[in-house]
Structures are given as structure tokens and as C-alpha cells.
Amino acid sequence: MAGLSALGWLAFLALWLLQAAVFWRGIESIKHFTEWAGPLIYVVMLALDLYLLQRVGFIHGLHAIKQSLSFTSVETSSRGAFSAFIMTITLTISYFSAPMLNFGDFARYAKNIKDIRRGNFWGLPVNFLAFTALTLSTIALTVPAFGVRITDPVETVSKTDNVTVIIIAILAFMIATAGINVVVNFVSASFDFSNLAPEKISWRAAGLLAAFLSVFITPWNLYNSPAAMHFTLDFLASLIGPFYGIIIADYFIVSDRSISVPDLYSLSPKGLYWYENGINRSTVLTLCLSASLANASGFLPILADFPGISWFVGCVAAILLYPWLSSENPETTQKAKYRS
Structure with missing residues (x-):
């Protein structure tokens, strides 16, 4: 129904309810939730990399990562390389354009400009580069481990042999996804809807309105x-x-x-x-x-x-x-x- 199976709807509603519950408890609850939801995904991705390295062998795994990140075997013209570079930049900015616009929704709670600059430095360039390197390493290791390149970490986890590991990883992905969605989608939308008629629409009511509208967008169809x-x-x-x-x-x-x-x-x-x-x-x-x-x-x-x-x-x-x-x-x- 609407592009999702019964199990898909169950998973979507479970995540939807988790996000709504975190949002309903207010900004402080969102802050504490994201403080450990963010690092949790690093723990899972590092554990996944270690598992893949153990599966293929440390030396073989490092060679696969080095080979995957090398551009020496890629034949392309200077114009093609430049176009690919610009395309990557523009798509990245397009992807992060919404968080850039609603940055003030969170910066308003900072104690001073120094805290904002420190948070931006560690949370944007450093975190972005570190997580990109970690993700690319995971993708590279899937080739010698499973014989095919897998770009979806959830699919990579599903190919492991340990049911307990799969359950823990999926729960971690779910919590991390909820943390991202609450920050990027709930908070900004709630301020926007509330500001249309602040005397009639409360912050919480506006957030729930955004949550209900998100169902009708069927975002899973976009990602497919x-x-x-x-x-x-x-x-x-x-x-x-x-x-x-x-x-x-x-x-x-x-x-x-x-x-x-x-x-x-x-x-x-x-x-x-x-x-x-x-x-x-x-x-x-x-x-x-x-x-x-x-x-x-x-x-x-x-x-x-x-x-x-x-x-x-x-x-x-x-x-x-x-x-x-x-x-x-x-x-x-x-x-x-x-x-x-």
C-alpha cells in the first residue's frame, strides 16, 4: 500500500512514533537525545568495519580500501572530472541547504558565538570528513567480503551471520535516524507553522502537523x-x-x-x-x-x-x-x- 508492505508500514510507524515522542518532550529532550544518538552511529559503523576487516583479513581489507579510494584507474577527461567535482559540490549543498536555512532554530539556544563556532567546526567539516571516510571504507570492504559493492549499511548489516548483531545495529540505525529527522524536519517545521499564527498554533501542535503531513509525502518513494x-x-x-x-x-x-x-x-x-x-x-x-x-x-x-x-x-x-x-x-x- 502506497509503496510499502505491511512490515514496512510497521517499521515506519514505529520510527514515526519515536520521533514524535522525542519532539513532544521539548528542546531539552531533543538535545539530550541527539547527544548520544549521533555518536551511536559511529560506534555501529566502526564495529561494522572491524567485522568486515576480520572477515576479509586486515591486510586484504586495507588494500581494498586503498584501491577503492584511488582515482588512478579512472579514465576521464579534464572536463569530465571538473563536471563531476562541481556536481558533487552542488548536490552536497542542495542536500544540506535546508539545515543551513534552519540553523538559527538551534543557534538561538547557544550561550555565545564562541560555542557556535566551536560546534560548527567539529560538527561540520571534521565530522563530515570523518564520517565520509568511514562510510567509504565500509563500502570498499563489502567487495572482498561479499563479492559485490553494497552502498546501504543496513543491507551490509543484514548479510552478517549474527542475529544479535543485526538487531543491535538496526536499533542503532533507527535511533540515529530519529535523531536526524527530529533536528532537521520536526524542529524547523514546527517553528515555521507556529510563526504563521503563534497565538493559535503552539510549537508542539505545529510539530505534530508537520509529522502528519510527512506521511502524505511518502518519502520512501523518493528514496527508491x-x-x-x-x-x-x-x-x-x-x-x-x-x-x-x-x-x-x-x-x-x-x-x-x-x-x-x-x-x-x-x-x-x-x-x-x-x-x-x-x-x-x-x-x-x-x-x-x-x-x-x-x-x-x-x-x-x-x-x-x-x-x-x-x-x-x-x-x-x-x-x-x-x-x-x-x-x-x-x-x-x-x-x-x-x-x-
Whole structure:
């Protein structure tokens, strides 16, 4: 039904309920849950690598990893290598574009900017590179271990001979997935829906609304089709890029890095960010124009080799358009008054 078997629905609902339970307990509960859910996946992946090394032999395993990570046997043109490099960058940014946009939902709870920078350093480049190396090593070891390259760690675990190991690993993957989904999907969506009508929609109610809507998207169907997944990421990036560009342009150019925090949370028509009936027309127009340009870029032959480029197009377009449209809009003059 809807692309899932009865067992699939059971697994999906179990994970859905786990995520909802963690979210319902509040931000502190989410913080504590992710503090150990994240490292748990490292433990499982390291254990899986050690198991595969023991299965194929330490020396043979290291040779397989080295051979897999070597590009000397890959024949490609300079243009092809450059295209692949750019494609990897654009797809990675498209994938992480949503977390970049909702970063403020978590940075707001930091004690100071030093903690934010330290967390970003260890959590982004260091963690990303370390986990990428660990994942690539696991994939490389599946070739000598099972005779075929396996990219899904869950499938790799299923091929082990120990039922206890399989159960523990699947539970760990489930907990880690719940931790990621709560952070990336629940929290941001709950703030967004709640901000539409804060006096009527509570943070928890907004989160549950997002959870129920996620069922109708049937995300498993997207992941089952790489083409559909890439198209979805590219389309979302064409919308998220302009949002990101507007935020950057507004803070650094239009507002000159000046923000009235009390007015951010004010619903008064006299508030600095009320604009016209609560809507900033410059922002809406910039979003529409930038998103249109970003989507149109996907049809240009010259950009055919760069899927995911829509994020960059939308972001740059918004950064250029928003200051100009704001200068033509009398609603933004109150910001100038605030800066002065």
C-alpha cells in the first residue's frame, strides 16, 4: 500500500512514533537525545568495519580500501572530472541547504558565538570528513567480503551471520535516524507553522502537523528512485537558495547588521518588521523572481552537467535583487530609521 508492505508500514510507524515522542518532550529532550544518538552511529559503523576487516583479513581489507579510494584507474577527461567535482559540490549543498536555512532554530539556544563556532567546526567539516571516510571504507570492504559493492549499511548489516548483531545495529540505525529527522524536519517545521499564527498554533501542535503531513509525502518513494530524489532536492534548492540569499542580503546590506530583537517577536502593526499587513512585498517578489530564475537554469544546456546549480542561481539572484527591490519599497525606510 502506497509503496510499502505491511512490515514496512510497521517499521515506519514505529520510527514515526519515536520521533514524535522525542519532539513532544521539548528542546531539552531533543538535545539530550541527539547527544548520544549521533555518536551511536559511529560506534555501529566502526564495529561494522572491524567485522568486515576480520572477515576479509586486515591486510586484504586495507588494500581494498586503498584501491577503492584511488582515482588512478579512472579514465576521464579534464572536463569530465571538473563536471563531476562541481556536481558533487552542488548536490552536497542542495542536500544540506535546508539545515543551513534552519540553523538559527538551534543557534538561538547557544550561550555565545564562541560555542557556535566551536560546534560548527567539529560538527561540520571534521565530522563530515570523518564520517565520509568511514562510510567509504565500509563500502570498499563489502567487495572482498561479499563479492559485490553494497552502498546501504543496513543491507551490509543484514548479510552478517549474527542475529544479535543485526538487531543491535538496526536499533542503532533507527535511533540515529530519529535523531536526524527530529533536528532537521520536526524542529524547523514546527517553528515555521507556529510563526504563521503563534497565538493559535503552539510549537508542539505545529510539530505534530508537520509529522502528519510527512506521511502524505511518502518519502520512501523518493528514496527508491535516485532520479526523483535528485529532482526533489534540486527543486527544494531552487526555493531554499533564494530564502538564504534574502536573509544574507537583508542582514548584511539592507539592515547593515542591525536587528531589533523585540520587534522580531512583536505582532504590533507599529513593529519594525510589520511592513504592510505583516507582509514584506520586497521579500515575496524577490523570492518569486529568484526561484523562477533558479528553476529556469535547469533547462539551460550549458548547465546540464551541473545538477544542483539551482541553489547557487537562486541565492545569488536573491542577494542581487533584494537590496534593489527594498530600496524601491517605502516600507523598508523604517529600517533605515532604526539604523540611524
